[in-house]
Amino acid sequence: MARKGPDYVAPVRRILVALLTLLLLSIFLFWQIDSPRAERIRSMVIDRFVPGFEWAMAPVTRLSRMVAGFESYARLYEQNQELRRELQKMSSWKEAAVQLEQENAKLLAQNSVRIDPALTSVSGVVLTDSGTAFRQSVLLNVGSRDGILDGWATMDGLGLVGRISGVGETTSRVMLLTDPSSRIPVNILPSGQNALLTGDNTSFPALDFIESPENLRPGDRVTSSGDGGVFPPGLLVGQVAQASDGRLRVRLAADYGRLEFLRVLRSHPSERLADTGLLIPPPPAEFIGPPLPPAMDVDPAAVKPDEAAAPPDAPADEQSND
Structure with missing residues (x-):
């Protein structure tokens, strides 16, 4: 059975990770140094390397735009739902306002009708x-x-x-x-x-x-x-x-x-007039029926005292007895 040789991959990996960590830490510390020389070096590095990484930043830029668009769409959807709810409320208020307007118009129309001020x-x-x-x-x-x-x-x-x-x-x-x-x-x-x-x-x-x-x-x-x-x-x-x-x-x-x-x-009953003396009486009604016989003119001197004393409707025998 063949023996395995020494494993060099793991130590090399650890050394590379440590070097990368130190490099990144030094870059971070260098980037935080507040010095004019350090600022000039940082500007030179940005001008030299950042324009060449546009192809690498394009996916990140598009992804950030997609995220921003999704967030904007979510906000628009929420606003749309809120507007729908407000529109439903406004529709109910509009219907109530229309009914109140109609009632107000009818009441105003009643007030505008000209009637007798006494009523x-x-x-x-x-x-x-x-x-x-x-x-x-x-x-x-x-x-x-x-x-x-x-x-x-x-x-x-x-x-x-x-x-x-x-x-x-x-x-x-x-x-x-x-x-x-x-x-x-x-x-x-x-x-x-x-x-x-x-x-x-x-x-x-x-x-x-x-x-x-x-x-x-x-x-x-x-x-x-x-x-x-x-x-x-x-x-x-x-x-x-x-x-x-x-x-x-x-x-x-x-x-x-x-x-x-x-x-x-x-509606109140008409006023009754108690004093009729100031009113002009109506003309007498004409007699309806056959005409009466004409009245005869009688000389009062020609009438006997006995006949004048006797009532006109007394019988003849009673007049003779008197």
Whole structure:
């Protein structure tokens, strides 16, 4: 069996590692020396050897750029996710802002409606549409605790909607003008004719009992007349429209598709006059029936005292007995 010779590789490796360590340590120490001569030597070494190592630095540079790009992409991804979350929040806030803007516009529209200054109002929110095929009505969140009375008129921001037809403690029912049982007297301008607005379960109630239909034109203004004390006079109802069958109807001014807020008008009874002495009495009514016989002129001197003393309706025998 052959004998192995001495191993020289391990000692040589240790010597090389020690020399490399000493070289690197000396370079490190030399690089830290703060001396003008050392600075000039360092500059000469950098100018001589560093430009020749560009090919070796290229992979490191590309790797550092890739790492920086990955970090930038990670930051962009996080920012994108944060922006998405903020955008979702902004969408919900936008929807809430749009709803508030619509409610504000409707409330401002109600405030801009010109009515009699003597009429005060109570605003309520429409809770639900309780209308059916045979009844058109809505519910409000105001009732008797708010002073609501049956029969008061209700308006939205544009025109007349209906009247209170039932009052509870905290809610009240509004019968719409489109209800089949709704009948209100109206006045048509500029002709000034009176008519009756009749609900028939359609969005265009009909006009009945018109005095002179030939004087009406589509687009004429329709307001409440106040006859019968049903509604205060002068409330806007809508405009005259002619249906395909030739019948005159009313295009309602109120937006029935978006009833959210309603104004309940406090209608007070008309003032009663106790002192009629200052009023001019009406002329006496003409007698209706056959004409009375003409009165005869009688000379008072020709009448006997006995006949004058006797009552006109006394029998003849009683006059003779006297």
